[in-house]
Amino acid sequence: MPTVRPWVLDTPHSGIRRMLEHAREVDSPVMLANGDPNFVTPAHIIDAAAAAAHAGGTGYSPGDGLVALREAVADKLGHVNGIDVGYERVCITTGACGGLYTTLMVLLDPGDELLIPDPGWSNYAAMVHVLNATPVAYPLRPEAGWSLDADAIEASITPRTRGILLNSPSNPTGSVESAQTLRRVLQIAARHDLWVISDEAYDQLTFDGPGTSIASLGGDDRVISIFAFSKTYAMTGWRVGYVTGPSAFTRQVSLHQEPVVSCASTVSQHAALAALAGPQDCVTEMVDAYRRRRDLAARLLADGDVPFVLPHGAFFLMVDIRATGLDSWTCALALLREHGVGTVPGLAFGSAGEGFLRITLAAADEQIAAGLGRLVPAYAQLTSAAAHA
Ligand SMILES: Cc1ncc(COP(=O)(O)O)c(C=O)c1O
Missing domain, CATH: 3.40.640.10 (Type I PLP-dependent aspartate aminotransferase-like (Major domain))
Structure with missing residues (x-):
């Protein structure tokens, strides 16, 4: 085959997609990695x-x-x-x-x-x-x-x-x-x-x-x-x-x-x-749902002593995993493979994201609760291992 521009071979690709590929190797993980709303387009628009x-x-x-x-x-x-x-x-x-x-x-x-x-x-x-x-x-x-x-x-x-x-x-x-x-x-x-x-x-x-x-x-x-x-x-x-x-x-x-x-x-x-x-109540309803999930995630993380930065918009939340002593890819892969919860490593968003994991609020409340039900105890285990290392 003739060559492609060498430049394109070095294009940085999405860490989010890489994480989704890793998730395919794991049996039924609870995924908190997506950036796609879990809602379908309102019927009147379709x-x-x-x-x-x-x-x-x-x-x-x-x-x-x-x-x-x-x-x-x-x-x-x-x-x-x-x-x-x-x-x-x-x-x-x-x-x-x-x-x-x-x-x-x-x-x-x-x-x-x-x-x-x-x-x-x-x-x-x-x-x-x-x-x-x-x-x-x-x-x-x-x-x-x-x-x-x-x-x-x-x-x-x-x-x-x-x-x-x-x-x-x-x-x-x-x-x-x-x-x-x-x-x-x-x-x-x-x-x-x-x-x-x-x-x-x-x-x-x-x-x-x-x-x-x-x-x-x-x-x-x-x-x-x-x-x-x-x-x-x-x-x-x-x-x-x-x-x-x-x-x-x-x-x-x-x-x-x-x-x-x-x-x-x-x-x-x-x-x-x-x-x-058309009517804009669909937007209000979705924003209300994202806010409710933000509050749910904030409560579950705070109750489990997991640090995070409270978001005020979009539909993501950054969890602070610095106390685990792990880099964000190692931590995200451990959470996925050993605890069955999918997140996105902060490093996928640049070096200043290192030490954090992104979780989504664009998933159903039950899915967020189930995912954090895995993440919170896993975080406690990882930080206690770091403290005793
Ligand atoms: C910050 C940001 N900008 C732009 C986009 C792309 O949006 P669109 O689906 O309209 O191309 C995304 C999608 O995830 C995003 O997160």
């Missing part, structure tokens, strides 16, 4: 997509998406996120993934640096690597509730830095940034003339009051915001998201997703339109 398909909505859409959907998105951005844009500044993408990758493809030259959160969603580093650019991690600290440290971000800037990527609410930490912190990031970006790429895939999944969209605070000429239907409406498999930013930039996203996907799936866009136009 019905609307089916009806649109039967009515002939099965061809390509314009490259930047159906106008009706872009208008509905612009309206949502205004009333949910405080981002005031017309529909012409909205491009519909193949999930937040497609929006992020096309954004980076448009912005990054080979050798450019992009600041990404550590711990952060593992796909960021992979996307930047594939473009022959360099991901530079800015560290987040558990002692600060994993909140951004604007000084650490500024300290990581070099002449090659092109942008700062933010993710609030965060996967894997569940942290939600304050308006004050985001304002500081905007100041830093303006001072160094950088792009701000804000991944807000979990924008509506917050537990203790709404989050802030950085674009609502200003930076009209440099902030790019990326959103998803995946998490808010349990629509991960439909692959629809959207990007908004300066109009000349949004146009480039539309032009550059064209050679890769032409457009986001038209049937899925009809589903997304129904999601925005």
Whole structure:
């Protein structure tokens, strides 16, 4: 076979998927590793997509998406996120993934640096690597509730830095940034003339009051915001998201997703339109469930003296396993193979995630209770072994 670009052979792949592969070797583990909601897409959304398909909505859409959907998105951005844009500044993408990758493809030259959160969603580093650019991690600290440290971000800037990527609410930490912190990031970006790429895939999944969209605070000429239907409406498999930013930039996203996907799936866009136009109680119900599970997990861990960092959004929680003396892969594999509970090692999200395990809240309450019913005593065993070593 002729060769592939050598570069792609070194692309870092998702530790989450690696963990799921290990789980296949174990008999009936209780999995707390997934990032896919355990809910199915609400029926009215599925019905609307089916009806649109039967009515002939099965061809390509314009490259930047159906106008009706872009208008509905612009309206949502205004009333949910405080981002005031017309529909012409909205491009519909193949999930937040497609929006992020096309954004980076448009912005990054080979050798450019992009600041990404550590711990952060593992796909960021992979996307930047594939473009022959360099991901530079800015560290987040558990002692600060994993909140951004604007000084650490500024300290990581070099002449090659092109942008700062933010993710609030965060996967894997569940942290939600304050308006004050985001304002500081905007100041830093303006001072160094950088792009701000804000991944807000979990924008509506917050537990203790709404989050802030950085674009609502200003930076009209440099902030790019990326959103998803995946998490808010349990629509991960439909692959629809959207990007908004300066109009000349949004146009480039539309032009550059064209050679890769032409457009986001038209049937899925009809589903997304129904999601925005229909009743929103499904979102409230899912957020209530994630909050209830966050509280359940927090109670079970606290009762078992297992340290953790309380998340305020998204649907993950980071368990602190530093007292076991084990690195996160060894600990996660021991929990899986010897105690039958699947988690994701913090190292899968960057070196600042070492010493932690990510557990999901996107699983049924009973599954979370059963998984923690295994994890808590296993943690006690591992820490007592560490104390006597
Ligand atoms: C932080 C973050 N951004 C983006 C995505 C991708 O979302 P989508 O399914 O819309 O591509 C995910 C999915 O897990 C995520 O966790």
